[in-house]
Amino acid sequence: QxxxxxxxxxxxxxxxxVTISCTGSSSDIGAGYDVHWYQQLPGAAPQLLIYGNNNxxxxxxxxxxxSQSGTSASLAITGLQAEDEADYYCQSxxxxxxxxxxxxxxxxxx
Amino acid sequence: xxxxxxxxxxxxKPSETLSLxxxxxxxSISRGFFYWSWIRQSPGKALEFIGYIYNSxxxxxxxxxxxxxxxxxxxxxMQFSLKLKSVTAADTAVYYCARTTTRNYVDFxxxxxxxxxxx
Numbered sequence: 001q002x003x004x005x006x007x008x009x010x011x012x013x014x015x016x017x018v019t020i021s022c023t024g025s026s027s028d029i030g031a032g033y034d035v036h037w038y039q040q041l042p043g044a045a046p047q048l049l050i051y052g053n054n055n056x057x058x059x060x061x062x063x064x065x066x067s068q069s070g071t072s073a074s075l076a077i078t079g080l081q082a083e084d085e086a087d088y089y090c091q092s093x094x095x096x097x098x099x100x101x102x103x104x105x106x107x108x109x110x
Numbered sequence: 111x112x113x114x115x116x117x118x119x120x121x122x123k124p125s126e127t128l129s130l131x132x133x134x135x136x137x138s139i140s141r142g143f144f145y146w147s148w149i150r151q152s153p154g155k156a157l158e159f160i161g162y163i164y165n166s167x168x169x170x171x172x173x174x175x176x177x178x179x180x181x182x183x184x185x186x187x188m189q190f191s192l193k194l195k196s197v198t199a200a201d202t203a204v205y206y207c208a209r210t211t212t213r214n215y216v217d218f219x220x221x222x223x224x225x226x227x228x229x
Contacts, residue, residue: 034214036214052213091214097159098172099214101157
């Protein structure tokens with residue numbers, strides 16, 4: 001059983017740009033399946049942040065953007081704000097595992 | 111706006127069966143284009159996919175849990191359910207029910223319910 005790999009933590013000062021990587025394999029991201037991102041604030045359920053690699057649901061600020069290339073994807077957050085401090089999860093599809101999640105990345109705003 | 115609400119016991123004894131129900135409002139559970147999912151999160155850990163079910167009743171389970179899990183759907187009650195048998199302390203987690211699109215992303219989540227496995 002495998003999943004997607006994310007850095008455990010990232011940090012940045014207010015106003016800065018941070019990126020969170022998500023590495024998969026040839027059976028998930030590399031097979032052409034979309035990558036999606038979720039934000040989980042402390043004590044709350046996850047919320048959809050990016051779907052289909054680079055699409056934002058209504059209400060998500062354009063400070064958040066996603067990209068995908070090969071077997072990896074990235075989430076970028078520009079103009080970092082204190083309210084962005086949360087856990088972030090990437091997710092894709094695997095033909096054997098169905099839904100696969102990353103291990104999560106804790107974003108700290110310094 | 112779709113709303114999902116988990117319900118069920120918050121405490122289950124080891125070796126017994128965990129049973130949860132998710133009640134859906136704001137959308138017809140029998141409408142196509144969506145899978146109805148169960149996802150869990152152990153304390154301090156990452157999200158883990160348990161399985162999902164289509165409105166036709168066809169379930170798809172995570173291989174790691176397949177031998178112990180069962181997901182069913184009752185479209186007349188606008189509910190779908192999870193059963194996880196032979197639980198251990200490792201099954202202690204917040205269990206979320208969710209709506210998953212056919213593009214395989216979750217667009218709506220329940221608030222989650224903590225289930226503790228302990229004697």
